[in-house]
Amino acid sequence: MKRIAVLGSTGSIGLNTLDVISRLKSSFDIIGLSADSNIKLLSRQARHFQPKIVSVGSGALIKQIKHALPSRTKIVSGVDGLRAIISRGDVDLVVFAISGSSCLIPLIDAIKNKKRIALANKESLVSAGSIIMSEAKKNKVQIIPIDSEHSAIFQCLDGKRSFLSKVYLTGSGGPLLNINEYKFDNLSRNFVLSHPKWKMGKKISVDSATMMNKGLEMIEAKYLFDIGEDAIEVLIHPEAIIHSMVELVDGTIFAQLGIPDMRIPIQYALTYPDRSRNTAKRIDFSKIRALSFLKPDFKKFPCLELARQASSAGGTAPGVLCAADEEAVKGYLDGKIRFSDISKIIAKVLRRHRNIMNGKNPTIDDIIEAEEWAKDETRAICQH
Numbered sequence: 445m446k447r448i449a450v451l452g453s454t455g456s457i458g459l460n461t462l463d464v465i466s467r468l469k470s471s472f473d474i475i476g477l478s479a480d481s482n483i484k485l486l487s488r489q490a491r492h493f494q495p496k497i498v499s500v501g502s503g504a505l506i507k508q509i510k511h512a513l514p515s516r517t518k519i520v521s522g523v524d525g526l527r528a529i530i531s532r533g534d535v536d537l538v539v540f541a542i543s544g545s546s547c548l549i550p551l552i553d554a555i556k557n558k559k560r561i562a563l564a565n566k567e568s569l570v571s572a573g574s575i576i577m578s579e580a581k582k583n584k585v586q587i588i589p590i591d592s593e594h595s596a597i598f599q600c601l602d603g604k605r606s607f608l609s610k611v612y613l614t615g616s617g618g619p620l621l622n623i624n625e626y627k628f629d630n631l632s633r634n635f636v637l638s639h640p641k642w643k644m645g646k647k648i649s650v651d652s653a654t655m656m657n658k659g660l661e662m663i664e665a666k667y668l669f670d671i672g673e674d675a676i677e678v679l680i681h682p683e684a685i686i687h688s689m690v691e692l693v694d695g696t697i698f699a700q701l702g703i704p705d706m707r708i709p710i711q712y713a714l715t716y717p718d719r720s721r722n723t724a725k726r727i728d729f730s731k732i733r734a735l736s737f738l739k740p741d742f743k744k745f746p747c748l749e750l751a752r753q754a755s756s757a758g759g760t761a762p763g764v765l766c767a768a769d770e771e772a773v774k775g776y777l778d779g780k781i782r783f784s785d786i787s788k789i790i791a792k793v794l795r796r797h798r799n800i801m802n803g804k805n806p807t808i809d810d811i812i813e814a815e816e817w818a819k820d821e822t823r824a825i826c827q828h
Contacts, residue, residue, distance in 0.1 A: 446714070449476035449529045451499075451550065452541030454485045456645045457564040457590060457706065461539050462489065464711045468720055476529035478542075481505065487512035497532070499525030526550040531557055537714070539590075540565045543647055544770055545763070545815050548572055552808065555579045555587075562713035564590035566660045567770070571763035571815065573667025574805045587668070588713040593661055594668055595709035596687035596700035601669065604692060611665055612689040612697075614681040616641045616704075617738070618652040621682065625744045629782045636783060641684040641704040650773045651747075654786055655740065659751025660769075663762055666755060673755045678748065680738040685727065703727060746787040750794065759799040760806050760814035767818035768793040775826035793821050 474493040479486040480501035547565040651657035689699040754765040
């Protein structure tokens with residue numbers, strides 16, 4: 445039986461993870477859960493799964509949730525709370541379903557504690573990919589990606605990593621694929637948040653609409669699979685049946701196909717290297733009339749180019765990209781800026797950023813300092 449901690453258990457990935465675990469309950473024991481602020485849902489999860497420890501976003505929330513938890517469940521808070529869960533000897537596998545840059549320190553802690561990692565957080569690898577992968581290699585820790593695209597690449601490369609030549613990173617194109625660019629700022633936030641294929645949280649849904657999501661995934665793939673950005677091609681695949689492809693040195697291409705259901709890659713990450721049956725629907729190939737592919741429009745979706753530029757610059761630029769995007773998306777969701785302002789603000793912050801590392805690997809402190817600067821800078825721009 446695998447003993448699991450789910451960090452970010454009340455978000456979209458966290459909920460799907462708990463659903464998978466509920467269906468395979470004889471294989472897993474939940475030791476820890478965490479949520480930032482949704483303590484009502486967290487308390488329900490705790491009563492159902494009876495974890496030994498839960499973490500909330502701040503100490504102020506402990507009093508609010510304490511009475512609703514099982515008496516034996518320990519309550520902790522903040523980054524220190526996450527680290528307390530990760531450091532436990534009775535946790536074998538940690539699911540990182542936390543979004544944003546707050547995941548970075550706990551992730552490195554988990555690697556140093558030699559936990560198996562199921563990773564759904566993009567920002568940590570984008571900001572500090574070389575540090576994370578170096579620590580993982582040093583501690584002989586395997587990082588299993590949960591993102592459907594990176595899970596697809598991981599599966600296609602099984603036993604073939606040394607022959608990798610190119611990665612095709614697919615994406616549906618999001619809700620704005622067939623919308624004229626001049627109409628973007630007239631669309632409601634609900635429309636922007638309504639992804640045509642996936643049910644996701646608000647932040648990642650906006651990232652999908654701007655296609656920053658695909659840009660972050662490109663940088664993530666660079667580090668996960670040790671491949672240069674020039675060997676990663678983003679393809680728009682509206683049907684969302686092929687979740688990504690890899691091309692080997694002899695021209696052979698492997699693709700992973702499946703219906704758009706996050707529970708499939710989540711289950712794979714939890715059960716790897718084994719596979720278990722699930723209740724997900726299967727593809728009916730007789731009903732598929734076409735599998736189409738398009739090159740992305742970098743002019744229409746400038747966030748893709750910003751991600752490539754940050755990846756190429758290296759140093760603290762990818763972390764600044766993540767942090768600026770995080771705050772710009774918040775600004776949009778709070779009604780402070782227009783949709784089209786997101787990419788413009790990120791570009792402005794990147795221009796103002798002094799990448800003192802000059803392409804070299806920054807330290808964790810360098811990254812955190814640069815991200816805090818970028819968040820402050822972005823918030824200030826959003827206020828004007």
